Amino acid sequence: xxxxxxxxxxxxxxxQTGAMAIxxxxxxxxxxxxxxSDVADKFRFGLFTFNSLKISILSTFGQLxxxxxxxxxFARMKFRGKEIIFYALLVTMxxxxxxxxxxxxxxxxxxxxxxxxxxxxxxxFFGGTFGGAAFGTFLLRQFFETIPREMEDAATIDxxxxxxxxxxxxxxxxxxxxxxxGLFVFMGSWNDLLQPVIYLSSYDxxxxxxxxASLQSSQETFQYNILMAGTVLSIIPILILFVFMQxxxxxxxxxxxxxx
Amino acid sequence: xxxxxxxYIFLSPxxxxxxxxxxxxxxVSFIASFTQWDIVSPPQWxxxxxxxxxxxxxxxxxxxxxxxxxxxxxxxxxxxxxxxLAIAVNRKLKGIGLFRxxxxxxxxxxxxAVAIVWGWLYNPEYGLINYVLRSWFGVQGPAWLRDPNxxxxxxxxxxxxxxxxxxxxxxxxxxxxVPDEYYEAARLDGANTRQxxxxxxxxxxxxxxxxxxxxxxxxSFQVFExxxxxxxxxxxxxxxxxxxxxxxxxxxxxxxxxxSALAYVLFAIVFVLTLIQLRYQKKWVFYQ
Numbered sequence: 001x002x003x004x005x006x007x008x009x010x011x012x013x014x015x016q017t018g019a020m021a022i023x024x025x026x027x028x029x030x031x032x033x034x035x036x037s038d039v040a041d042k043f044r045f046g047l048f049t050f051n052s053l054k055i056s057i058l059s060t061f062g063q064l065x066x067x068x069x070x071x072x073x074f075a076r077m078k079f080r081g082k083e084i085i086f087y088a089l090l091v092t093m094x095x096x097x098x099x100x101x102x103x104x105x106x107x108x109x110x111x112x113x114x115x116x117x118x119x120x121x122x123x124x125f126f127g128g129t130f131g132g133a134a135f136g137t138f139l140l141r142q143f144f145e146t147i148p149r150e151m152e153d154a155a156t157i158d159x160x161x162x163x164x165x166x167x168x169x170x171x172x173x174x175x176x177x178x179x180x181x182g183l184f185v186f187m188g189s190w191n192d193l194l195q196p197v198i199y200l201s202s203y204d205x206x207x208x209x210x211x212x213a214s215l216q217s218s219q220e221t222f223q224y225n226i227l228m229a230g231t232v233l234s235i236i237p238i239l240i241l242f243v244f245m246q247x248x249x250x251x252x253x254x255x256x257x258x259x260x
Numbered sequence: 261x262x263x264x265x266x267x268y269i270f271l272s273p274x275x276x277x278x279x280x281x282x283x284x285x286x287x288v289s290f291i292a293s294f295t296q297w298d299i300v301s302p303p304q305w306x307x308x309x310x311x312x313x314x315x316x317x318x319x320x321x322x323x324x325x326x327x328x329x330x331x332x333x334x335x336x337x338x339x340x341x342x343x344x345l346a347i348a349v350n351r352k353l354k355g356i357g358l359f360r361x362x363x364x365x366x367x368x369x370x371x372x373a374v375a376i377v378w379g380w381l382y383n384p385e386y387g388l389i390n391y392v393l394r395s396w397f398g399v400q401g402p403a404w405l406r407d408p409n410x411x412x413x414x415x416x417x418x419x420x421x422x423x424x425x426x427x428x429x430x431x432x433x434x435x436x437x438v439p440d441e442y443y444e445a446a447r448l449d450g451a452n453t454r455q456x457x458x459x460x461x462x463x464x465x466x467x468x469x470x471x472x473x474x475x476x477x478x479x480s481f482q483v484f485e486x487x488x489x490x491x492x493x494x495x496x497x498x499x500x501x502x503x504x505x506x507x508x509x510x511x512x513x514x515x516x517x518x519x520s521a522l523a524y525v526l527f528a529i530v531f532v533l534t535l536i537q538l539r540y541q542k543k544w545v546f547y548q
Contacts (some may be wrong), residue, residue: 054320066273079267103285126277
């Protein structure tokens with residue numbers, strides 16, 4: 001299970017000849033930490049990490065916002081078309097992404113967001129492109145429904161409007177659910193390859209995933225140690241998140257199953 | 261007046277999103293599948309032209325064969341291996357945190373990173389896998405990703421490996437939900453381990469197996485990153501699956517109409533398969 005990761009780590013610290021040694025050596029002769037600084041500077045992985053971080057954080061924020069707003073409406077309000085919209089949302093989750101990706105590309109192009117991070121960030125403020133809206137809304141709605149009504153009743157008596165109740169009561173109380181959903185969205189965005197590949201073309205705008213992919217294809221033969229260093233770098237943030245927020249991650253995965 | 265609109269205001273981001281990013285595109289895509297369209301110029305109506313081309317294209321049928329090859333191997337392998345692992349692991353309760361980190365690592369890591377590492381492992385000259393085959397088993401390993409016969413199995417292994425942790429966790433949850441009393445009763449009746457497994461564990465697990473089956477099946481039709489990183493569909497189109505084929509046609513050849521038609525074919529296949537599974541579940545899934 002772990003072997004590929006250990007191998008990756010070991011290779012990332014070797015020098016070039018060490019990485020290509022036959023027979024392969026497990027441990028490097030010397031720890032070449034400069035592979036990491038090389039990859040960050042010469043190969044500009046520092047910039048790409050920043051891009052990925054920016055996109056992932058903003059997308060997470062956007063998705064949490066849009067989904068929680070909708071979830072609140074589903075959990076606490078009555079309105080015409082509630083059922084229809086709910087089922088429509090459900091249906092969108094079941095469509096393979098290939099069906100929507102082309103027209104969405106066209107829309108993004110019309111908006112002039114091709115080769116801009118906007119293409120990757122702004123849609124999440126409307127629920128995200130690949131079924132994320134439904135998942136997030138359902139998850140949060142489920143959670144909201146467990147919040148006791150007494151809380152809002154007291155606030156309503158004090159004259160609070162729906163939005164204040166949402167913002168001051170529901171959101172703070174939902175931190176675990178928001179964390180779970182947020183992690184999921186962050187992970188999806190951080191690891192995403194398809195959308196950056198489709199939308200981004202400028203070198204400066206690349207995300208880690210695309211950068212890694214091009215690094216790999218250009219290193220066809222030689223600097224595997226650098227490539228592995230880059231790969232390790234791309235995993236570190238998500239790994240750190242995972243170690244500290246494990247239970248939220250697992251919960252998110254389990255809940256994604258309930259949708260099925 | 262304002263009060264009646266409030267729900268819709270709350271819903272507006274998601275509603276707009278649904279329209280522009282989901283429902284709208286689903287319809288547009290359908291219409292586009294009857295056109296020839298390169299995005300830069302206006303689409304041109306060609307009726308069933310794309311669909312005719314699909315049916316008569318040798319390449320398409322190879323893509324379909326490849327896709328089903330992947331699915332037919334990846335899905336059972338995933339289910340059987342994760343189930344096996346879950347059973348093997350069901351006893352250990354100490355150090356659950358560290359253990360979970362280990363088996364979840366492939367799941368949270370990007371497929372890009374995973375594929376790159378495995379690509380390196382698969383390297384015929386310098387890779388660890390062929391080295392192990394040579395030195396431990398005295399076998400000359402194949403050229404893996406460069407060999408048309410071995411590229412697909414190699415890809416399948418990567419896909420299965422990555423999903424193991426997730427599915428194992430799901431099976432673990434399923435295993436732990438089987439009431440102990442059932443096993444007690446069986447033991448009292450003199451059932452041995454094998455009998456207990458096949459008469460209690462397996463039937464009780466069928467809903468979980470069904471879930472894993474459906475999810476893995478749908479996912480296996482959408483394999484993209486592995487292909488992009490490891491083979492780009494080669495060698496000789498051996499690993500060209502429908503998901504990557506659609507991507508190629510849309511964003512490399514800019515044949516949006518054709519790609520849309522392909523996407524709908526994919527949709528139809530997945531839809532039918534899911535329906536079949538839902539129909540059949542009554543026959544083998546045991547619900548309480």
